[in-house]
Amino acid sequence: EAQVTQNPRYLITVTGKKLTVTCSQNMNHEYMSWYRQDPGLGLRQIYYSMNVEVTDKGDVPEGYKVSRKEKRNFPLILESPSPNQTSLYFCASSSTVNEQFFGPGTRLTVL
């Protein structure tokens, strides 16, 4: 089954404790992206990747890192999480930038 998976689905952590949210897709897509969704602000893009070893900043990259060492994986790293990073995070993939397939989401709470 074609899908985008994210782990963990739910995470409660404390300020400053490094964490990684994994994202994996099985559709051989070149394009992958991370978004955060906050009430009243819609979806905002954090980082995107056009292919392996090619990443670029989205609209809200501060406080986040990504890597794309393999085509199927695109982890999101929060080196020192802060409460303003409490949000619902989505990973997405597609062959081009269009018609993106979204993962189920990761709900992150930073205390």
Added chain:
Amino acid sequence: SQQGEEDPQALSIQEGENATMNCSYKTSINNLQWYRQNSGRGLVHLILIRSNEREKHSGRLRVTLDTSKKSSSLLITASRAADTASYFCATDGAAGNKLTFGGGTRVLVKP
């Protein structure tokens, strides 16, 4: 700032009625897409319309695009309770390397 802005922010209709929502954007685009999100879940791609197209249909969905007004509309005909969701427009921008989402329209279809 968001590229796409949906209007209205919320819409409540009876089953069987039509639902119309609008999206305005600010800069030139290659494509405009519509996505649906059921509560707290990942977005699902509905339909894509290219900048040189004016209207597109997919099942009960009808999308129009007016590039001179930088606006698009999504019409859902003969709505069903299962259409209850948030609907987002997304534009790719002239560079075509990332999507920018609007704030979404919440649609409630009452049985």
